[in-house]
Each structure stands twice: as C-alpha cells, then as structure tokens.
Amino acid sequence: xxxxxxxxxNGVRVVCDPMxxxxxxxLSVVAGRGAAWEDPxxxxxxxxxxxxxxxxxxxxxxxxxxxxxxxQGGSINAATGYERTSFQVRALKGGLELGMAVxxxxxxxxxxxxxxxxxxxxxxxxxxxxxxxxxxxxxxxxIQKAAWGDHPVARxxxxxxxxxxxxxxxxLSDWRGALYAPDRLLVSATGAVSEAELLAAAQAxxxxxxxxxxxxxx
Numbered sequence: 001x002x003x004x005x006x007x008x009x010n011g012v013r014v015v016c017d018p019m020x021x022x023x024x025x026x027l028s029v030v031a032g033r034g035a036a037w038e039d040p041x042x043x044x045x046x047x048x049x050x051x052x053x054x055x056x057x058x059x060x061x062x063x064x065x066x067x068x069x070x071x072q073g074g075s076i077n078a079a080t081g082y083e084r085t086s087f088q089v090r091a092l093k094g095g096l097e098l099g100m101a102v103x104x105x106x107x108x109x110x111x112x113x114x115x116x117x118x119x120x121x122x123x124x125x126x127x128x129x130x131x132x133x134x135x136x137x138x139x140x141x142x143i144q145k146a147a148w149g150d151h152p153v154a155r156x157x158x159x160x161x162x163x164x165x166x167x168x169x170x171x172l173s174d175w176r177g178a179l180y181a182p183d184r185l186l187v188s189a190t191g192a193v194s195e196a197e198l199l200a201a202a203q204a205x206x207x208x209x210x211x212x213x214x215x216x217x218x
Contacts, residue, residue, distance in 0.1 A: 004195055011183030012206045016198045017190035025191035027089045027099045029107065032184045035157040036082040043152075044159015045167055045175050047080040048124055052172060054078070055116040058105030069095075069102060076102065082153055085179065093192035097201050100187075104205035107180045112169040121164055128158050182209040 003017045034046050055062045069076045074091035076099075087106060089099035131137040141156050148154035158164075187202045 006199060008182070008203060008207050010207065010209050010211060011181075012185045012187060012202065012209065014199055014202045015186065015188040016193065016195040017188070018194055019191050022191045023093045025091055025093065025096060025189055025193045027091065027096060027103070027189045027193075028086055028187075029100075029103045030084050030086040030186045030188070031107075031180050032084055032186065033179050034081045034084050035155065036152045037179070038152055038155070038159075040155070041163060041166065042171075042175060043155045043163040044124070044157070045163070045172060046085055046179060047157050047159065048120065048164055048167055049172050049176055049179065050078050050080045050085055051120045051124060052112055052117060053106040053110040053176075055120060056111035056113060057102075058109045060102070060105065065102060065106070069099065072098060074099065078106075080157055082157065096189060096193050096197060100201040100205045107176075107185075108206075108209065110176065112173055112176075114169050117167070117169055117172070121167070124158060124164050125161060128156075128161060128164070131156065131158060182206060182211060185209075 003015065006014045006016075008014065035043070038045060054065060057065060060068065066076060069089060069091070072091065072095050074089055074095050076087075076089050078085070078087045087103045089095070089103060091099050131141070144156075145154045185206060187198070187206065189198050
C-alpha cells in the first residue's frame with residue numbers, strides 16, 4: 001500500500017500507511033512545536049501542558065482518559081521534545097475512532113483545573129530536581145547551554161523552578177491554542193486502518209479547528 005498525505009482545509013495534515021492483514025494500529029497526533037519555540041518566561045510550559053491535559057479533558061477525568069483506551073486493549077502516551085509534542089494511541093483493529101476522539105479532547109478540550117495545576121507543578125518540580133541530581137542529565141544540560149547560548153534549545157525541556165511556578169491555567173490555555181494550532185498538527189496512522197477511515201476521523205476531530213496566531217519562530 002502507498003503512504004498518502006492529505007491536508008484538511010484548515011491546514012491539519014493527515015498521513016495514512018495502511019498495512020492489510022494486521023489486527024492492530026498506531027495513531028499519532030503530532031504538533032510540530034515544542035520547547036524550542038518557548039520564550040524564556042515560558043520555558044517548560046510545553047511539557048507542563050502535556051502533563052496537564054491528562055488531568056482531565058472533554059467529559060473524561062484523568063482516570064477515564066487512560067481506562068477508556070486500555071479497556072479496549074490499547075495504550076495511550078505523550079512526549080514533549082524540542083521540535084514537537086506528540087500524542088500516541090496503540091489500539092486493536094477498530095479502535096481508531098475512539099483513539100482519535102480521546103486525543104482530540106486532550107488537545108482541544110483540556111479541563112486545566114487550577115487545583116490540578118498546583119499539584120502537577122510539584123510533579124514537574126520533582127522531575128527538575130531529579131534531573132539535577134542525575135549526572136548524565138546535568139552534564140547534558142550544561143553542554144546544551146554551552147553549545148547554544150541564548151537559543152531556546154539551550155534551555156531544558158522541563159523548564160526551571162521559576163518558569164514552572166509562574167504558569168497559570170489562563171496562560172497555559174493561551175499557549176495551548178498557539179502550540180496546537182491546526183497548521184502545526186500532523187495526524188498519522190498505520191496498521192489496521194484505511195485512508196478513508198483516517199480522513200473521516202481526522203476531519204471529525206480536527207476539521208473545525210480555526211486558525212490562530214502562531215508561536216513566533218526562534
């Protein structure tokens with residue numbers, strides 16, 4: 001089968017790689033932005049936002065988000081890097097629509113509750129402390145700073161104690177709108193999925209997203 005690329009009217013790109021005969025599928029929704037697009041005051045916010053969307057989205061609680069996927073034999077995860085923020089679902093055949101709906105809620109309809117933010121900040125601050133105590137992580141951060149100077153790539157993906165503590169739910173909501181703008185999203189699936197099925201699911205989930213002002217280039 002041929003891998004195909006489509007672009008929805010609002011700029012969301014869709015890539016399908018069907019693999020007939022498989023009974024599982026892999027779905028990814030990737031925002032082509034990450035920590036490298038943060039200014040100094042928002043360092044670490046992309047990673048913090050990734051944590052926060054899993055605290056509740058749409059009508060689902062944090063527990064529901066995981067259980068609704070795992071109860072169908074799948075798994076869900078996410079990752080933040082310098083160049084992208086990605087959300088992935090692995091599912092059995094027939095699980096595309098549910099996986100797409102859950103990821104769409106995470107990106108478009110997170111609860112962003114202030115009480116959750118207070119708790120999640122402590123989780124991220126613990127990660128920052130653990131990285132500082134790990135020699136290989138600490139040395140990597142020093143090398144990044146020495147190599148890149150004032151460029152955003154010189155800053156840790158986790159951010160700093162000061163920038164993480166400065167985040168508010170309102171500010172994270174604004175950041176979410178820019179970070180996950182439609183012209184930055186790539187929806188891809190492979191395995192037990194058809195091109196028509198993926199396009200229909202992507203259109204239903206992301207086709208109505210309005211274009212928004214983007215994040216400045218570094």
